Amino acid sequence: MSLDAVLSRIDADLPNATERLFDLLRVPSISTDPKYAPECRRAAEWLVQDLTSMGVDASLRETPKHPMVVGHVDGDGPHVLFYGHYDVQPVDPLELWDRDPFDPAMEDTDKGRVIRARGASDDKGQLMTFIEACRAFHAETGRMPCRITFFLEGEEESGSPSLVPFLKENAEELKADVALICDTGLFDAETPAIVTMLRGLLGEEITITGATKDLHSGFFGGAAMNPIRVLTRILGGLHDESGRVVVPGFYDGVPDLDPGLRQQWEGLGFDHAAFLGGVGLATPAGEQDRTPLEMIWSRPTGEINGIIGGYTGDGFKTVLPSRASAKVSFRLVGEQDPHAIRESFRDWVRTQVPEDCKVEFEAHGASPASVMATDHPAFEQARQALSLEWPQEAAYVGAGGSIPVAGYFKSILDMDAMLIGFAKEDDQIHSPNEKYDLESFHRGIRSWARILDALT
The missing domain is CATH 3.40.630.10 (Zn peptidases)
Known part of the structure; x- marks a missing residue:
């Protein structure tokens, strides 16, 4: 033939x-x-x-x-x-x-x-x-x-x-x-x-609850804990100054990139500036010792996909919300265990929730790389x-x-x-x-x- x-x-x-x-x-x-x-x-x-x-x-x-x-x-x-x-x-x-x-x-x-x-x-x-x-x-x-x-x-x-x-x-x-x-x-x-x-994918939804109802910020502001304040402090600490995820054990099972594969990727001539420039950005925001192509293909990530809390309608309403929630996803590589990372992430969050608040979690899928x-x-x-x-x-x-x-x-x-x-x-x-x-x-x-x- x-x-x-x-x-x-x-x-x-x-x-x-x-x-x-x-x-x-x-x-x-x-x-x-x-x-x-x-x-x-x-x-x-x-x-x-x-x-x-x-x-x-x-x-x-x-x-x-x-x-x-x-x-x-x-x-x-x-x-x-x-x-x-x-x-x-x-x-x-x-x-x-x-x-x-x-x-x-x-x-x-x-x-x-x-x-x-x-x-x-x-x-x-x-x-x-x-x-x-x-x-x-x-x-x-x-x-x-x-x-x-x-x-x-x-x-x-x-x-x-x-x-x-x-x-x-x-x-x-x-x-x-x-x-x-x-x-x-x-x-x-x-x-x-x-x-x-x-890459694998792990999804988590976090809900922080404080008071039993929304509170007037003039009456309770300063004295009552604000769940949005708790949530944003936790989320703001998800990465260190170099862009790495700080959840304990997160990088267990993450392999180094094969040198031959790295060389092949470098030969592709990927235009990092054009990649980010096409969406109105200029500066890579992930791990500072990695190229954007490595970050996209071979490195794990932690991303905040959405935050909900308080009054978000037109105009202004001065309340301390009773609840605040966020959706967080992790892209996984190599031998990272999504179930172990889920438990580690939840433990990491729990240690940062003050006594007057409680936290609940909802799982949204867990697939390995x-x-x-x-x-x-x-x-x-x-x-x-x-x-x-x-x-x-x-x-x-x-x-x-x-x-x-x-x-x-x-x-x-x-x-x-x-x-x-x-x-x-x-x-x-x-x-x-x-x-x-x-x-x-x-x-x-x-x-x-x-x-x-x-x-x-």
Whole structure:
């Protein structure tokens, strides 16, 4: 089999591939809104039918909420599991869209042609890059390049409540040599990336209560403890002067950055000034002995996401509030234990609450970081294959956000994941007027063809 023949078929079939993507984009599969449950099922059924047309043994699998799509195809060589999600974010505020979010269109922009629709980038366009690569192999050779399991979820945008139970119940069926995930992006317009680090996430809500009711500040100010004063003092001490989090034990399990990876990151030419300048800032605020790229990809953080307390309406009201609360999140790396950090953080807060006040906590998730074993030969094979398709050499990168499914593949299926996607920073995912570059879609299909060929 000639890879060139498969790539030529991809090029020739791009108009048809784009129309198939448009068909899927027309389905408003919003997983968070119960009234769209029939549309989520319709998207899943569309995928089952499409995979079946390529010789995949595909089926719809029920869950308590939206169905999964699972498909299998035999082949020689390694066994890969491909994961994507067919559900999309809500479209609100609808008035900020330039067109119907579920009426996809091709548009010409000053940066090239783009596909405009909800889900174009997150994640239907990305998902279809892999499926179209498989379609080209099947059409050209009559078979798939290797053994593939397709695993397509319908609840990613609503917290994946069915994912862990489904993985545990179907672990033997879903296990493979390596997982492929298509929910990430390029480093820049010309540089593809394989994400090898994902930060974990820990969320905590703190509520400080003082008096049994709001108090008049003229009568009680100075004599009564103000919960906002207590809360802001605690939060203000979360970091030291160098930007490090002061919670005891917070840095346990944080690894040093591999020198080879550091050198590769330095070669990416990341423009720190432009990164902050693009949002009206200039001075890095985190750990002062780390570069912004290190802080985003390989260092843990503690951030205050919101504070509530007292009177916040129009005008002025002189009260000492009875309660004040804050939402705090921690991004985690390496072997940091989110549960141990939660308990340490709570103990640290409790020691600073005065006798006249009490503190309550509410947990909001706790997922560890994921670090992929890049010594697995598939990683370098994929990196070299990507480098042949794009103008710049592919890089191993980190990701500031959290993609829990990669960690679940490791903890439940004992399987590393390669996160490879072709989205761009300006795709406006989760926002009005979401788009996916036609180049990302086209090169994405060709990239997966090259990767599958390299893995066999």
